[in-house]
Amino acid sequence: MSVAIVDYGSGNLRSAAKAFERAAADAPRRPRVAVTADPAELARADRIVLPGVGAFVDCMTGLARLPGMVEALHERVRAGVPLLGICVGMQLMATVGEEHGIHDGLGWVPGRVVPLAPGEDLRIPHMGWNEIERRADHPVLAGLEAGAHAYFVHSYKMVPDRPGDVLAVTDYGGPVAAAVGRGNVLGTQFHPEKSQRNGLALISRFLEWRP
Amino acid sequence: MLKARVIPCLDVKDGRTVKGVNFVDLVDAGDPVEQARIYDGQGADELCFLDITASHENRDTLFGVVNRTAEQCFMPLTVGGGVRTVDDIRKLLIAGADKVSINTAAVHRPDFVAEAARKFGSQCIVVAIDAKAAGPGRFEIFTHGGRRGTGIDAVAWARRMTGNGAGEILLTSMDRDGTGEGFDIDLTRRIADAVPVPVIASGGVGTLDHLVAGVREGGATGVLAASIFHFGTHTIAEAKAHMAEAGVPVRP
Numbered sequence: 001m002s003v004a005i006v007d008y009g010s011g012n013l014r015s016a017a018k019a020f021e022r023a024a025a026d027a028p029r030r031p032r033v034a035v036t037a038d039p040a041e042l043a044r045a046d047r048i049v050l051p052g053v054g055a056f057v058d059c060m061t062g063l064a065r066l067p068g069m070v071e072a073l074h075e076r077v078r079a080g081v082p083l084l085g086i087c088v089g090m091q092l093m094a095t096v097g098e099e100h101g102i103h104d105g106l107g108w109v110p111g112r113v114v115p116l117a118p119g120e121d122l123r124i125p126h127m128g129w130n131e132i133e134r135r136a137d138h139p140v141l142a143g144l145e146a147g148a149h150a151y152f153v154h155s156y157k158m159v160p161d162r163p164g165d166v167l168a169v170t171d172y173g174g175p176v177a178a179a180v181g182r183g184n185v186l187g188t189q190f191h192p193e194k195s196q197r198n199g200l201a202l203i204s205r206f207l208e209w210r211p
Numbered sequence: 212m213l214k215a216r217v218i219p220c221l222d223v224k225d226g227r228t229v230k231g232v233n234f235v236d237l238v239d240a241g242d243p244v245e246q247a248r249i250y251d252g253q254g255a256d257e258l259c260f261l262d263i264t265a266s267h268e269n270r271d272t273l274f275g276v277v278n279r280t281a282e283q284c285f286m287p288l289t290v291g292g293g294v295r296t297v298d299d300i301r302k303l304l305i306a307g308a309d310k311v312s313i314n315t316a317a318v319h320r321p322d323f324v325a326e327a328a329r330k331f332g333s334q335c336i337v338v339a340i341d342a343k344a345a346g347p348g349r350f351e352i353f354t355h356g357g358r359r360g361t362g363i364d365a366v367a368w369a370r371r372m373t374g375n376g377a378g379e380i381l382l383t384s385m386d387r388d389g390t391g392e393g394f395d396i397d398l399t400r401r402i403a404d405a406v407p408v409p410v411i412a413s414g415g416v417g418t419l420d421h422l423v424a425g426v427r428e429g430g431a432t433g434v435l436a437a438s439i440f441h442f443g444t445h446t447i448a449e450a451k452a453h454m455a456e457a458g459v460p461v462r463p
Contacts, residue, residue, distance in 0.1 A: 014307045054332030129214045129462040150460045153334040
C-alpha cells in the first residue's frame with residue numbers, strides 16, 4: 001500500500017509528510033509514504049493527500065504547472081481512490097475560489113471559497129486551536145468526540161452548495177466548514193498534521209478508510 | 212470558540228538550549244528536542260525556537276533540531292532568529308517548521324516580509340517586534356536582539372508589517388523581558404488594537420496571573436513564556452488550568 005502526498009511547491013509539506021510517516025509506521029499495513037510531483041506516482045497510489053498553504057490561486061497554479069497532475073488527480077478521484085485535502089488543499093476541491101479574483105477549483109465538492117468575515121473581535125487569519133463539531137457520521141472523523149480541538153490557520157472558508165457535504169464545523173464568527181466531503185474525497189480545513197493526538201488519529205483512520 | 216494559545220519558547224544556540232531548563236525527567240538538559248517533547252506532552256499549543264547562534268556556519272545544526280522536533284511533535288512550530296532570506300525560510304520549512312519569525316531583516320528591508328508572504332503565504336510569516344518604552348504611550352522598536360535602537364514607532368511598524376502580509380505579530384517588551392513583572396499591557400493593548408492579525412504577547416511572565424492579563428487586558432491571542440516553564444515553576448497544564456479558572460478560554 002502507498003500514500004502519495006502531492007508536492008507542487010506549497011508551504012510546509014515536510015511537516016505533513018512527517019505526520020503521515022508516523023501514522024503509517026503504526027498502521028497495520030505499514031503503507032509507504034511518498035512525497036511526489038510525478039503524476040505517474042499517483043496512478044500507483046492507494047491514497048492521495050493534497051496539502052496546501054498560501055493563496056488558492058497560487059496553489060491551483062502550482063498544480064497546473066506540473067504536466068499531467070490535474071488530469072491525474074481527476075482520474076484517480078473518478079477511479080475511487082481515497083483523497084484527503086488539507087487546508088487550501090480542501091478548498092481546491094470547491095468549484096470556485098474567490099481569493100485574489102475568481103478562480104476555478106477542482107470541482108469535486110460543489111461550492112465556493114469566500115473570505116472569513118472579519119468582525120470586531122475576529123482576527124484574520126483564524127489561527128489556533130478551535131473545537132470541532134461533527135455534522136455527519138464519517139469513518140475518518142469518527143474519533144473526533146464533542147469538544148475535540150484541532151489546529152486551524154486560514155483566512156478564507158469553503159461554503160459547499162449542498163449542506164450535506166459539510167461533515168464538521170467550527171465556530172469563528174459563526175459556523176465555518178471544518179471538514180467537507182462526498183464519496184471518496186474528504187477535506188479538512190484544519191491541519192491534522194499539527195493537531196497532535198487528534199490529528200494523528202484522523203490520519204490513521206484515513207489510511208484505513210475504504211469509501 | 213478559538214482558544215488562547217500558550218506557547219513555550221526555547222532559546223537555541225549551536226543546536227543546544229541555553230538558559231537553564233530544569234525538568235526532572237530530562238536525560239539531556241541541553242537537547243531542545245527532548246524539551247520540546249515534554250512541552251508537547253504537557254499540552255503546549257505551539258512551540259517556538261529562537262536561534263541565537265552567532266555564526267552562520269553553525270546554523271545547520273538548527274535545521275537538524277527542527278527536523279528531529281518535527282518528527283516527534285505534531286504541533287505548530289515557529290522558528291526565529293537570523294532569518295534573512297527567502298532561502299532561509301525555505302530551509303526551515305523543509306526541515307519541518309510551520310512558521311518563521313522575522314525581526315532584524317524586516318527592519319533592514321521591509322519588502323522582505325512582503326516577498327516572503329507572497330512566496331509562502333501570510334500564515335507562515337510572523338514578524339517579531341522587540342519594543343521599549345520611549346516616552347508616555349510611545350514605544351520604539353529595537354533590532355539585533357534588543358541591542359540596537361531604530362527610532363521606529365512600534366504601533367506604526369506593526370501596522371506596516373501586517374500591511375506587508377505578516378500573518379502574526381510576536382511582540383516582546385524589552386523593558387519587561389527577564390524581569391518576571393508581567394507583560395507590558397499598555398504596549399500589548401496598543402499593538403493588538405492596531406492590527407487585524409493575531410498578536411502573541413512575550414516578555415516578563417513571572418506568574419500565571421500574568422498570562423491571564425496578557426489575554427484579557429492586553430488583547431493578545433496567545434501568550435509566550437520561557438522561564439516559568441523551563442525552571443519547572445509551572446507546567447503548561449497548570450498555566451492552562453489557571454487561565455481557564457480565570458475565565459480565559461484555553462484548550463484543555
